[in-house]
Amino acid sequence: MYNFKEVEEKWQKKWEKDGTFNAKDDYTMPKWFGLIEFPYPSGQGLHVGHPRSYTALDIVARKRRMQGYNVLYPIGFDAFGLPAENYAIKNHIHPKITTEQNIAHFKNQLKSIGFSFDWSREINTTDPDYYKWTQWIFIQLFKKGLAYKATMPINFCTGCKVGLANEEVVNGVCERCGSPVVQKEKSQWMLKITEYAQRLIDDLDDVDFLDKIKAQQKNWIGRSEGADVKFKIKGTDDSLLVYTTRPDTLFGATYMVVAPEHDFIEKHKDMIENLDEVKAYQEKAAMKSDFERSELNKEKTGVEIKGIKAINPINNKEIPIWISDYVLITYGTGAIMAVPAHDERDYEFAKKFGLDIIPVIERPAEDQTEGAYTGDGIMINSDFLNGIDNKKESIEKVINYLEKEGIGERKVNYKLRDWVFSRQRYWGEPIPMVYCEDCGWVPVPEEELPLKLPEIEDYEPGENGESPLAKQTDWIKTKCPHCGKDARRETDTMPQWAGSSWYYLRYMDAHNDKEFASKEALEYWSPVDWYNGGMEHTTLHLLYSRFWHKFLYDIGKVPTKEPYQKRTSHGMILGENGEKMSKSKGNVVNPDDIVREFGADSFRVYEMFMGPFDQTAPWSMESIRGCSKFLDRVWCLQDIMVDGDEYSKEFESMMHKAVKKVSKDIEEMKFNTSVSTFMTMVNEFTKAKKINKKEYETFLQLLNPFAPHITEEIWQRLGHTDELAYRKWPEYDEAKTLDEMIDLPIQVNGKLRANIDIMKDASNDEVKTQVHNCEKIKSYIEGKEIVKEIYVPNRIYNIVIK
RNA sequence: GCAGAUAUGGCGGAACUGGUAGACGCACAGGACUUAAAAUCCUGCGGACUAAUAAUCCGUCCCGGUUCGAUUCCGGGUAUCUGCACCA
Numbered sequence: 001m002y003n004f005k006e007v008e009e010k011w012q013k014k015w016e017k018d019g020t021f022n023a024k025d026d027y028t029m030p031k032w033f034g035l036i037e038f039p040y041p042s043g044q045g046l047h048v049g050h051p052r053s054y055t056a057l058d059i060v061a062r063k064r065r066m067q068g069y070n071v072l073y074p075i076g077f078d079a080f081g082l083p084a085e086n087y088a089i090k091n092h093i094h095p096k097i098t099t100e101q102n103i104a105h106f107k108n109q110l111k112s113i114g115f116s117f118d119w120s121r122e123i124n125t126t127d128p129d130y131y132k133w134t135q136w137i138f139i140q141l142f143k144k145g146l147a148y149k150a151t152m153p154i155n156f157c158t159g160c161k162v163g164l165a166n167e168e169v170v171n172g173v174c175e176r177c178g179s180p181v182v183q184k185e186k187s188q189w190m191l192k193i194t195e196y197a198q199r200l201i202d203d204l205d206d207v208d209f210l211d212k213i214k215a216q217q218k219n220w221i222g223r224s225e226g227a228d229v230k231f232k233i234k235g236t237d238d239s240l241l242v243y244t245t246r247p248d249t250l251f252g253a254t255y256m257v258v259a260p261e262h263d264f265i266e267k268h269k270d271m272i273e274n275l276d277e278v279k280a281y282q283e284k285a286a287m288k289s290d291f292e293r294s295e296l297n298k299e300k301t302g303v304e305i306k307g308i309k310a311i312n313p314i315n316n317k318e319i320p321i322w323i324s325d326y327v328l329i330t331y332g333t334g335a336i337m338a339v340p341a342h343d344e345r346d347y348e349f350a351k352k353f354g355l356d357i358i359p360v361i362e363r364p365a366e367d368q369t370e371g372a373y374t375g376d377g378i379m380i381n382s383d384f385l386n387g388i389d390n391k392k393e394s395i396e397k398v399i400n401y402l403e404k405e406g407i408g409e410r411k412v413n414y415k416l417r418d419w420v421f422s423r424q425r426y427w428g429e430p431i432p433m434v435y436c437e438d439c440g441w442v443p444v445p446e447e448e449l450p451l452k453l454p455e456i457e458d459y460e461p462g463e464n465g466e467s468p469l470a471k472q473t474d475w476i477k478t479k480c481p482h483c484g485k486d487a488r489r490e491t492d493t494m495p496q497w498a499g500s501s502w503y504y505l506r507y508m509d510a511h512n513d514k515e516f517a518s519k520e521a522l523e524y525w526s527p528v529d530w531y532n533g534g535m536e537h538t539t540l541h542l543l544y545s546r547f548w549h550k551f552l553y554d555i556g557k558v559p560t561k562e563p564y565q566k567r568t569s570h571g572m573i574l575g576e577n578g579e580k581m582s583k584s585k586g587n588v589v590n591p592d593d594i595v596r597e598f599g600a601d602s603f604r605v606y607e608m609f610m611g612p613f614d615q616t617a618p619w620s621m622e623s624i625r626g627c628s629k630f631l632d633r634v635w636c637l638q639d640i641m642v643d644g645d646e647y648s649k650e651f652e653s654m655m656h657k658a659v660k661k662v663s664k665d666i667e668e669m670k671f672n673t674s675v676s677t678f679m680t681m682v683n684e685f686t687k688a689k690k691i692n693k694k695e696y697e698t699f700l701q702l703l704n705p706f707a708p709h710i711t712e713e714i715w716q717r718l719g720h721t722d723e724l725a726y727r728k729w730p731e732y733d734e735a736k737t738l739d740e741m742i743d744l745p746i747q748v749n750g751k752l753r754a755n756i757d758i759m760k761d762a763s764n765d766e767v768k769t770q771v772h773n774c775e776k777i778k779s780y781i782e783g784k785e786i787v788k789e790i791y792v793p794n795r796i797y798n799i800v801i802k
Numbered sequence: 803g804c805a806g807a808u809a810u811g812g813c814g815g816a817a818c819u820g821g822u823a824g825a826c827g828c829a830c831a832g833g834a835c836u837u838a839a840a841a842u843c844c845u846g847c848g849g850a851c852u853a854a855u856a857a858u859c860c861g862u863c864c865c866g867g868u869u870c871g872a873u874u875c876c877g878g879g880u881a882u883c884u885g886c887a888c889c890a
Contacts, residue, residue, distance in 0.1 A: 790871080
């Protein structure tokens with residue numbers, strides 16, 4: 001009987017001792033760099049979801065080694081983050097200690113599954129030798145003007161009196177104490193990702209990401225084309241600028257709206273007749289949290305700004321200006337022209353407040369719906385646009401007019417906003433900046449990096465949403481690196497996204513203390529050839545790291561425009577009840593239990609077999625037994641093995657087919673069908689009660705990336721002294737993937753009626769004769785008129801009768 | 803509301819470029835081995851009608867279309883999941 005425990009330990013020890021899977025420094029070999037998202041070492045240990053992604057790329061990595069590539073398949077830990085800090089607050093244990101413990105636990109778990117990671121390049125984002133370079137990159141961003149201070153709202157818990165991360169705000173209340181969370185203004189570091197918006201869209205054309213991932217990136221960046229239009233304020237020289245994607249509907253603009261935070265109010269307060277009412281509305285809006293604003297989206301609110309009118313520049317009509325929180329200060333110009341006839345939000349608002357609704361696009365007769373008409377149609381009530389029924393053309397005409405008259409211009413806008421980079425937290429990279437009364441913000445000199453996180457004992461966030469570091473008076477006090485005067489350090493830390501925005505680069509040269517990676521290493525290993533991770537990281541993490549990479553490219557530090565050549569994603573693993581695994585639902589599966597009971601190979605094979613790799617799949621304790629049984633049967637093939645240096649006639653085509661199928665499946669991540677191919681093969685060999693040595697060897701090699709331990713063991717028992725891990729990947733002969741005899745289905749009027757055996761590539765006439773000689777078919781076509789006969793060679797034969 | 807995805811037996815799922823729907827696995831049923839159980843091995847397993855492993859019919863979310871032939875392509879709809887959400 002197969003003893004997986006003994007065998008798996010034996011090989012894992014050997015691999016560790018020999019450094020079998022460490023990437024080589026031979027830069028003349030073809031390279032392959034496979035990347036999985038490095039885990040956050042949580043106290044709960046590895047989730048069964050992690051190994052799904054790791055096994056998948058492990059299979060690819062192992063196949064690449066067999067194909068002669070120098071493979072880099074690294075691992076590390078993204079160890080800054082909230083859970084460790086919250087644990088520290090509760091239990092007064094330094095996050096460093098819990099992080100170390102958790103990492104040790106994770107390593108044991110990962111090693112027990114037999115991944116072919118290069119452990120010699122292990123990284124940890126909380127290691128000062130690592131975050132030194134995270135800080136260094138920040139300083140470069142600052143030097144290029146891409147990092148700046150701005151006043152931005154933070155989530156502030158009214159109960160705990162501390163700033164909260166977005167994850168800690170659940171349904172608008174504090175996750176810990178349940179008190180309401182409000183927005184509080186605070187000066188914070190920002191990164192100008194918006195400067196890269198267009199390139200982050202354009203360069204997607206050059207990479208091989210799944211379409212849905214590209215779509216998500218584009219969606220998040222949210223590019224839109226339109227125009228900025230100036231509306232004159234009656235009786236002044238001033239005007240109000242709006243952004244619109246529908247300049248074609250300008251004739252239908254019947255009022256304007258400014259966001260509550262818009263400075264228009266302050267500027268024109270002398271003219272406003274109902275200033276008190278307007279101010280009251282502004283205050284009320286400021287009190288609302290983001291959550292409330294979006295939650296209360298049913299009923300629109302607003303106040304007319306009395307005493308001021310705007311002029312629609314295209315028809316010189318006088319229109320009112322309103323203030324409402326359905327207009328966002330953060331997008332466009334913070335003010336809009338409202339076209340209630342053709343915009344749902346404006347329509348709703350206009351209906352509620354009795355404002356004019358002038359249609360400028362004819363609604364098709366068959367459209368019986370009420371409300372705003374947002375579709376295409378013939379222009380009406382629009383002077384020089386009347387009669388045009390092409391949206392693009394109308395937009396062009398209007399923009400040309402606006403530009404000619406100097407009242408507007410073509411404009412592209414993005415939903416993407418600059419990245420709020422400050423966190424009022426302890427367990428993160430300190431932002432290496434010093435504030436000097438005279439010199440302003442000055443970066444810590446590069447030779448002084450890393451700026452180490454001070455050891456502290458009180459992890460409670462400071463009052464008013466300050467970072468816990470704000471209480472470290474000794475640490476804060478410093479000299480200005482520029483003028484030498486007394487100065488103070490920044491006390492905010494970086495978000496968890498920081499360390500993961502560039503970690504793949506560090507793997508290329510993990511122990512370099514002069515640079516984040518040497519030029520040679522970067523040139524050899526870049527870009528990452530294949531990056532797999534969860535869908536939950538395909539927007540922010542991917543976008544942030546692409547942004548940092550492009551920046552590093554611009555300053556000449558990396559050789560490629562894009563960090564990742566290919567990006568795929570895996571589906572989530574759900575609990576047995578089909579729900580997301582969670583402690584509260586009691587459906588969490590611990591990988592340790594699985595490895596102990598069934599072994600690492602069974603675990604790996606099951607995770608690949610459970611369903612299509614990119615789709616969610618529920619866990620099943622019963623199904624994994626089948627995979628374990630399958631491996632036992634693979635082991636037992638040793639008992640029926642016979643000699644043979646070539647494939648036997650009996651199994652030749654099956655072997656060639658299998659090599660073809662598995663080779664292709666791995667590239668397409670169709671691991672589940674590869675596993676069923678293996679199972680079918682074992683069934684065939686078992687049924688025949690024999691397998692020859694050559695067939696067994698090929699089979700083991702194909703299976704090795706999936707189940708590395710058992711296959712290495714059998715390989716050794718077959719008398720080999722080398723390791724399967726570096727044997728050449730098997731090849732196949734296309735001609736031999738076809739059977740000599742084909743079981744040809746015959747249809748009559750598209751319905752299957754019989755099967756006949758034909759020789760492969762038999763001539764059409766031969767096949768026709770055979771078909772017409774078939775007794776069963778005769779009975780169907782007897783006395784009927786044959787209209788047509790279709791023969792798809794080696795595939796199917798269809799007779800159409802009347 | 804917007805974007806993306808999914809829908810096939812009791813269950814997870816398979817099906818090349820439009821060509822035998824249900825591979826492979828699980829569960830279940832029957833049998834062999836055993837004092838017995840577990841493990842293992844063998845057989846069956848979409849539904850209807852059947853004595854039948856004879857024949858026939860139905861069947862891939864629903865309605866319609868293209869085709870000799872549709873799970874696959876086209877049009878329309880329903881349901882579920884995921885992400886974003888007043889982005890003008």
